[in-house]
Amino acid sequence: MTTKTMKYEIKFDRNLYNLLNDIQYEVFLLKNKATSIAYDWQNFSFSYHDRFGEYPKEKEITGVTLTADINRMLKKDHAKSVYSMTRETAVKEAVDKFKNDKSKILKGEISIMRYKRDGSFPIRAKQINHLTKLNSKQYTCKLALLSKEGAKERGLKNGQLDVDLRTGKGAYEILDRIIDGSYKLCDSRITKNKNKFYLLITYSFDSKQMETLYPNKIMGIDLGVNIPAYLAISDDKFYRQPVGSKDEIDSFRRQVESRKRSLQRQRKWCGEGSIGHGTKTRIKPLEKLSGKIARFKDTKNHCWSRYIVNEAIKNNCGVIQMEDLTGIAEENTFLKTWAFYDLKQKIKYKAEEVGIKFVEIKPAHTSGRCSCCGHIHRRVDKDIWRPKQDTFKCMKCDFGHKFYVNADWNAARNIATKDIDKIIDKQLEKQEKELKHNLKYAI
Numbered sequence: 001m002t003t004k005t006m007k008y009e010i011k012f013d014r015n016l017y018n019l020l021n022d023i024q025y026e027v028f029l030l031k032n033k034a035t036s037i038a039y040d041w042q043n044f045s046f047s048y049h050d051r052f053g054e055y056p057k058e059k060e061i062t063g064v065t066l067t068a069d070i071n072r073m074l075k076k077d078h079a080k081s082v083y084s085m086t087r088e089t090a091v092k093e094a095v096d097k098f099k100n101d102k103s104k105i106l107k108g109e110i111s112i113m114r115y116k117r118d119g120s121f122p123i124r125a126k127q128i129n130h131l132t133k134l135n136s137k138q139y140t141c142k143l144a145l146l147s148k149e150g151a152k153e154r155g156l157k158n159g160q161l162d163v164d165l166r167t168g169k170g171a172y173e174i175l176d177r178i179i180d181g182s183y184k185l186c187d188s189r190i191t192k193n194k195n196k197f198y199l200l201i202t203y204s205f206d207s208k209q210m211e212t213l214y215p216n217k218i219m220g221i222d223l224g225v226n227i228p229a230y231l232a233i234s235d236d237k238f239y240r241q242p243v244g245s246k247d248e249i250d251s252f253r254r255q256v257e258s259r260k261r262s263l264q265r266q267r268k269w270c271g272e273g274s275i276g277h278g279t280k281t282r283i284k285p286l287e288k289l290s291g292k293i294a295r296f297k298d299t300k301n302h303c304w305s306r307y308i309v310n311e312a313i314k315n316n317c318g319v320i321q322m323e324d325l326t327g328i329a330e331e332n333t334f335l336k337t338w339a340f341y342d343l344k345q346k347i348k349y350k351a352e353e354v355g356i357k358f359v360e361i362k363p364a365h366t367s368g369r370c371s372c373c374g375h376i377h378r379r380v381d382k383d384i385w386r387p388k389q390d391t392f393k394c395m396k397c398d399f400g401h402k403f404y405v406n407a408d409w410n411a412a413r414n415i416a417t418k419d420i421d422k423i424i425d426k427q428l429e430k431q432e433k434e435l436k437h438n439l440k441y442a443i
């Protein structure tokens, strides 16, 4: 949860401004009074201690907490016209401040707090109602400012007052989000500066990234044999990021396989049919080994998925796109069976946790398509557009001719394209037509 505050000017209205001035004055008196009562309590507490050898417990003496007791005392003749939530919160603020400063006050390090005439006053979230947009520069809401008594004194039906707020660029979007419920309205304040009153709206939202994730910025992730994951970002032709390396997996795999072989040799040497002591001791290291593999998988994939999601956040990507892996031929079993599926799951939940949308796309032709001109290369010509396993060279445009283009990066760029499935289908149709057309002329 992140909490932020934004300042909104309260549109001038003589009656409203007079009333806000009065509340400000009442709250100023109230807070100073509450502070001096808290101070008196402190002195009482010392003499009580001198007499009885222990400090008095607030609740035992007054039946309620100190704050509640002070509120009860002041209710009769202080800030009577002010709405109860503002009044009670102001008292609480004063008492909390006193308690916080107490030890320093007693040591003489600081003096007792004196509130100023032009201070701010609290407005609880519940006091702000019916927030409505008039236009992008003006909003209106109903603020519960006066008590019943206060409203009566002023000849008003109730203590809820219409308050218009002015907003500038950027600030109005926050109000829109409060209205649509994506931001939560929190306890706020009213403050005055150079004869203008402001509502300081405090709001909170779930993930701190939410406001910087763009729904049209897509991160495409290609899972590959050479590099476990390759990242690209839509509309960003310079972004390219390999994640992890084949060596990491290879060296681990070599370790695992050599260990397995040595265990198998041991087994052979002991003989297949031996039961008893020998088998028991051999099972243990094998179990240990599978546990080790599982942990390695898990740690690596957590590490890579965390890195990938952080990259997405850093680059404001509101969407992560990956290939749907179900039904893919089981070549490279080692990578396919563990790394890919598990890694994808981990990316998915970490992305969704921070509000990034996770989208699966059809994997067909994502590696054969030129991410620059859109031409789709057929599988049969693979050695032409992929002269080496890790290189891409377009046969239609000069993508990959002047500079080396990593094949996984090209695929990742395709995967990062919005509606890539549809784009590929259309392109295939177009190429099919062209082919038929060319054949006709060839004949």
Ligand SMILES: [Zn+2]
Pocket: 370, 371, 372, 373, 374, 375, 394, 395, 396, 397, 398, 399
């Ligand atoms: Zn091309």
